[in-house]
Amino acid sequence: MDKIVIEGGEPLRGEIAVSGAKNAALPLICACLLAPGPHVLENVPDLRDTRTMLALLEALGAAWQRDGATLIIDTANLHGFEASYELVKTMRASVLVLGPLLARMGRARVSLPGGCAIGARPINFHLQGFQQLGVSHQLDQGYVDASVDGRMTGATICFDIPSVTATENILMGAVLARGETVIKNAAREPEIGNLVDMLNGMGARIKGRGSDTLAIEGVGRLRPARIRIVPDRIETGTFLIAVGATGGEVTLTNCDPALLPSLYAKLGAAGVAVREEADRLHVSRRGPLRAVDIKTMPFPGFPTDLQAQMMALMCLSNGLSLITETIFENRFMHVAELHRMGADIRIDGHSAIVSGTGKLRGAKVMATDLRASASLVIAGLAAEGVTEISRVYHLDRGYDDLVGKLRRVGAQIYRAAE
Ligand code: EPU
Numbered sequence: 001m002d003k004i005v006i007e008g009g010e011p012l013r014g015e016i017a018v019s020g021a022k023n024a025a026l027p028l029i030c031a032c033l034l035a036p037g038p039h040v041l042e043n044v045p046d047l048r049d050t051r052t053m054l055a056l057l058e059a060l061g062a063a064w065q066r067d068g069a070t071l072i073i074d075t076a077n078l079h080g081f082e083a084s085y086e087l088v089k090t091m092r093a094s095v096l097v098l099g100p101l102l103a104r105m106g107r108a109r110v111s112l113p114g115g116c117a118i119g120a121r122p123i124n125f126h127l128q129g130f131q132q133l134g135v136s137h138q139l140d141q142g143y144v145d146a147s148v149d150g151r152m153t154g155a156t157i158c159f160d161i162p163s164v165t166a167t168e169n170i171l172m173g174a175v176l177a178r179g180e181t182v183i184k185n186a187a188r189e190p191e192i193g194n195l196v197d198m199l200n201g202m203g204a205r206i207k208g209r210g211s212d213t214l215a216i217e218g219v220g221r222l223r224p225a226r227i228r229i230v231p232d233r234i235e236t237g238t239f240l241i242a243v244g245a246t247g248g249e250v251t252l253t254n255c256d257p258a259l260l261p262s263l264y265a266k267l268g269a270a271g272v273a274v275r276e277e278a279d280r281l282h283v284s285r286r287g288p289l290r291a292v293d294i295k296t297m298p299f300p301g302f303p304t305d306l307q308a309q310m311m312a313l314m315c316l317s318n319g320l321s322l323i324t325e326t327i328f329e330n331r332f333m334h335v336a337e338l339h340r341m342g343a344d345i346r347i348d349g350h351s352a353i354v355s356g357t358g359k360l361r362g363a364k365v366m367a368t369d370l371r372a373s374a375s376l377v378i379a380g381l382a383a384e385g386v387t388e389i390s391r392v393y394h395l396d397r398g399y400d401d402l403v404g405k406l407r408r409v410g411a412q413i414y415r416a417a418e
Pocket residue numbers: 023026093119120121122123124125126127161162163164165166187304305327328329370371398
């Protein structure tokens with residue numbers, strides 16, 4: 001197993017090209033199951049999670065090939081409808097095959113994901129939604145065995161709270177249902193807009209893109225897609241925060257500045273300057289960091305996937321910062337590791353109170369989940385001395401060549417065998 005070693009204290013300078021979004025690539029790969037034939041996906045990040053999703057599609061009978069960032073996925077011959085426990089336990093997003101398999105094959109057997117490091121993360125909204133579309137399911141040896149007689153039937157579904165993957169799953173089921181489906185209180189994350197564009201390009205009829213109400217007029221069949229994955233806004237945000245932590249000046253290319261409305265205001269207030277240009281962002285920090293408060297919210301609010309990284313940044317200010325996590329009940333696993341680096345953070349329920357100490361010190365720390373790992377990398381880049389992060393497979397799940405990208409802007413960071 002590899003570890004990451006960082007010698008902190010180098011300001012970052014140069015240019016980084018942002019990769020395609022993990023959380024768009026995963027549902028879009030699943031959407032290829034909806035229409036038989038070759039689909040072309042561009043700007044696909046090369047991640048452990050995208051590889052896992054491709055392994056899952058392969059197990060269902062699909063074939064794929066990669067040429068750089070372009071994936072061709074041929075789903076002409078599907079022969080299976082099961083997502084095994086072995087795959088689902090390593091990646092919860094595997095549950096996204098439920099909608100496409102039910103729409104195409106009328107049957108799906110998907111392992112229940114179980115809990116994970118950041119919370120319980122049930123899939124009851126997915127299952128209730130499909131039930132409303134006429135799907136019946138039973139639990140069998142830890143698997144959800146779902147089936148529908150013929151096509152699903154359109155219905156009005158209202159989520160208790162906006163769920164990203166439940167919105168995507170129902171969307172992928174409803175495009176081939178009989179009649180109209182309306183999803184109310186739908187999630188509005190930009191990755192869902194990317195999925196809507198792909199599905200409409202395949203011949204689906206979805207209205208309401210970007211809003212909290214999606215109306216889907218079911219169609220009889222879809223054709224293969226050609227679509228570009230949107231830039232990864234969480235990777236973008238991670239680099240912006242990293243430059244805030246180390247100081248220096250970096251230009252991010254291949255990004256979409258419109259996708260992070262809530263982050264720029266917070267970074268600006270913290271003393272990190274971000275300038276937007278068509279598909280670029282320029283970020284720099286010269287003066288001291290100021291403390292800001294953060295509360296995670298569904299899009300367009302502050303993303304939970306940047307909470308851990310922002311907490312590392314706040315440890316480097318000299319003020320008091322209140323960070324409130326409203327999406328997941330257990331997403332403060334990075335706090336204990338940041339303590340090892342000299343941070344002063346107190347957890348009180350869903351909030352963390354960060355007393356910025358102005359600096360961090362290198363230490364041996366352990367990655368616990370994907371975004372927590374990113375926060376430890378940021379802390380290590382800014383810390384005095386050497387930081388060693390173990391269990392880096394978490395990072396490999398969601399960041400395409402993080403170490404290489406950071407090295408090219410001057411970070412002293414490398415991978416080593418543990
Ligand atoms: N929820 C339920 N029941 C459900 C579904 C969700 O109670 O059936 C709850 C969750 O427990 C949570 C809230 O609803 O409290 C919102 O969770 P959501 O369903 O939106 O999360 P998700 O779809 O499982 C996606 C991303 C996560 C990201 C969240 C929130 C993908 C593949 N995953 O998860 O990404 O944190 O939305 O934005 O899109 C990551 O990339 O590190 C990551 C965890």
